[in-house]
Every structure is written in C-alpha cells, then in structure tokens.
Amino acid sequence: QKEVEQDPGPLSVPEGAIVSLNCTYSNSAFQYFMWYRQYSRKGPELLMYTYSSGNKEDGRFTAQVDKSSKYISLFIRDSQPSDSATYLCAMSDRNAGGTSYGKLTFGQGTILTVHP
Amino acid sequence: DGGITQSPKYLFRKEGQNVTLSCEQNLNHDAMYWYRQDPGQGLRLIYYSQIVNDFQKGDIAEGYSVSREKKESFPLTVTSAQKNPTAFYLCASSAGLAASTGELFFGEGSRLTVL
Numbered sequence: 117q118k119e120v121e122q123d124p125g126p127l128s129v130p131e132g133a134i135v136s137l138n139c140t141y142s143n144s145a146f147q148y149f150m151w152y153r154q155y156s157r158k159g160p161e162l163l164m165y166t167y168s169s170g171n172k173e174d175g176r177f178t179a180q181v182d183k184s185s186k187y188i189s190l191f192i193r194d195s196q197p198s199d200s201a202t203y204l205c206a207m208s209d210r211n212a213g214g215t216s217y218g219k220l221t222f223g224q225g226t227i228l229t230v231h232p
Numbered sequence: 233d234g235g236i237t238q239s240p241k242y243l244f245r246k247e248g249q250n251v252t253l254s255c256e257q258n259l260n261h262d263a264m265y266w267y268r269q270d271p272g273q274g275l276r277l278i279y280y281s282q283i284v285n286d287f288q289k290g291d292i293a294e295g296y297s298v299s300r301e302k303k304e305s306f307p308l309t310v311t312s313a314q315k316n317p318t319a320f321y322l323c324a325s326s327a328g329l330a331a332s333t334g335e336l337f338f339g340e341g342s343r344l345t346v347l
Contacts, residue, residue: 120274122274124272157340157341159322159324159338159339160275160322160336160338161338162335162337204275219277220275222274222276223274224272224273224274
C-alpha cells in the first residue's frame, strides 16, 4: 500500500463546476499538507499549504485536512479552463532532528480538464 | 528573477550511455532534490542534498549518481545501470532546515528518452 493515495482520474468538468480532489494517507506523522499544480510539460508549483488539521481558503481554492481520517481535499469553485492541469497532493512529517524538511511524499496526481 | 534552471529540456540517449542533467538555482537555498515523474506514479525521490558536499539516497537511487560541489548546483547522472531511464526528471530546491514548511520550488524539468 502506498503512503499517499490519490485518484489519478482523469477528471473532466464543465466550466463553472465545483471540483473536489482528494488524497488519503497512512502515515500519522504527516503534519504539513500541500497541493501542487502542474501544467503540461512544466514543473509543479505550490498552490495551497496547510499545517495540521483545518481549512484554508485562497480565492476559488479551499484546502481541507482531516487528520483523524487521514484525508485531505482541495476544492475549486467556479472552475475555469485555465485550471486544467495535474494536481498533486504532497505531505511531510517532521522528525526530531528536523532533517525531513522538504522530503515530501507525493500522491500520483489527478489530471483535471475544465472544458468551456 | 530567482529560480531553478534545468537543462537540457529534452534529451535522447542510446542504451548504454551515461547522461548528465544539469540543475542550477539562484534562490540561495540549502537543500536540493531530484525527482522522477512517470505517468500514474506521481513524483519519486531519487537523491537529495541538505548541504554542500553531502547528499542522501532517496527511494529510487539505483542507477543514478549526483554531486553537490557548489550550493547552486546539483547535477544528476543517469547511468547505464538504470534499467528504465525514460522519464521526466524534476529538480527542486527548498530552504531546508531554515524552512518552516518544507515547500519545494521546482524547475521546468528535463525529459529523457532512451532510444
């Protein structure tokens, strides 16, 4: 079983739809949760970052973390064709020595297409 | 503009040849990473370096080698021992221990194809 599971899709939605992207994980030590967006043939870029449990909103994007269920979500409201990309969840723990900073564990990525 | 530069963007290799992918950053970051991306598998960590002259194996280091002689540079060599080298390679950096989140900054990637 992979440490982080993400439905690869592909997911195709009409413009204006609400999109829900999800990841589950098995390592209870994970504390930092991120969503990266990757356009075709480009490197990923950080979209949202959340520490521990809770919600975070940034414009049309909302990230949710439920540590009790080991489940994170990214919601996109009023989706646009420019949101078409691969979305990768990523998470990291923090060991006593702090040496795991930046050692992220990624999900497989979900390919999203928003059509006009 | 600060960022990470990877070169070449596309590379073709014959079987049995070693190739080196370049990664340079001007973000003054301590930590640098190499990931491999294959369809349906997300990003897998090959090697990482938290400081100059030190690096650690990631989850799939076999058939790869790296060096970290300068803070700005972290080249990756794909050797002939790597059984399935065709992939998209991503270099990243982070502020390392100085970071509060471990956020990674990625380059635009190098696509390697073995003929």
